[in-house]
Amino acid sequence: MYGLIGKMIAAPGKRDDLIAILLEGIAGMPGCLSYIVAADPADADAIWITEVWDNAASHQASLSLPSVRAAIDRARPIIAGFGDSTVTTPVGGHGL
Amino acid sequence: MYGLIGKMIAAPGKRDDLIAILLEGIAGMPGCLSYIVAADPADADAIWITEVWDNAASHQASLSLPSVRAAIDRARPIIAGFGDSTVTTPVGGHGL
Numbered sequence: 198m199y200g201l202i203g204k205m206i207a208a209p210g211k212r213d214d215l216i217a218i219l220l221e222g223i224a225g226m227p228g229c230l231s232y233i234v235a236a237d238p239a240d241a242d243a244i245w246i247t248e249v250w251d252n253a254a255s256h257q258a259s260l261s262l263p264s265v266r267a268a269i270d271r272a273r274p275i276i277a278g279f280g281d282s283t284v285t286t287p288v289g290g291h292g293l
Numbered sequence: 294m295y296g297l298i299g300k301m302i303a304a305p306g307k308r309d310d311l312i313a314i315l316l317e318g319i320a321g322m323p324g325c326l327s328y329i330v331a332a333d334p335a336d337a338d339a340i341w342i343t344e345v346w347d348n349a350a351s352h353q354a355s356l357s358l359p360s361v362r363a364a365i366d367r368a369r370p371i372i373a374g375f376g377d378s379t380v381t382t383p384v385g386g387h388g389l
Contacts, residue, residue: 234383285341
């Protein structure tokens with residue numbers, strides 16, 4: 198499996214809007230086993246996204262899906278930046 | 294919801310054993326919506342654990358479950374340390 202843990206910074210005051218856009222764009226992504234969007238309670242602009250895919254190719258392919266491209270276009274103006282991004286190799290767990 | 298993103302460092306050569314112990318201990322934890330254990334492909338000893346709970350109390354209560362206590366006891370000798378741990382507030386996603 199292929200995983201990602203990433204931090205996204207919303208433009209000031211836009212985190213809720215950005216989270217809503219992210220959540221709208223993730224329906225029906227082939228190979229996506231888990232995609233969780235969370236707010237950072239210690240940073241009003243920070244969003245954490247944790248993802249698990251069956252493999253890296255599925256993740257890469259998702260970036261070309263019309264729903265994902267549309268979400269990225271809508272999100273881009275209210276993304277202020279990105280924090281650390283970590284690639285992982287999920288082994289197992291609950292919720293996959 | 295209540296989330297955690299944490300990094301655990303296994304004793305050298307013990308990551309697979311530690312991941313196995315972690316995965317054995319997570320069955321049937323009330324309120325656990327997602328608990329994913331992943332290896333770090335860039336660090337042979339590092340494990341990433343991403344968790345989502347219905348609330349913080351459920352997470353806290355899980356630490357008293359016999360299965361979790363037993364896993365912690367078995368894991369402790371081969372845990373070399375911990376990296377950053379981030380508390381999150383999951384909003385939604387796939388796999389919850």
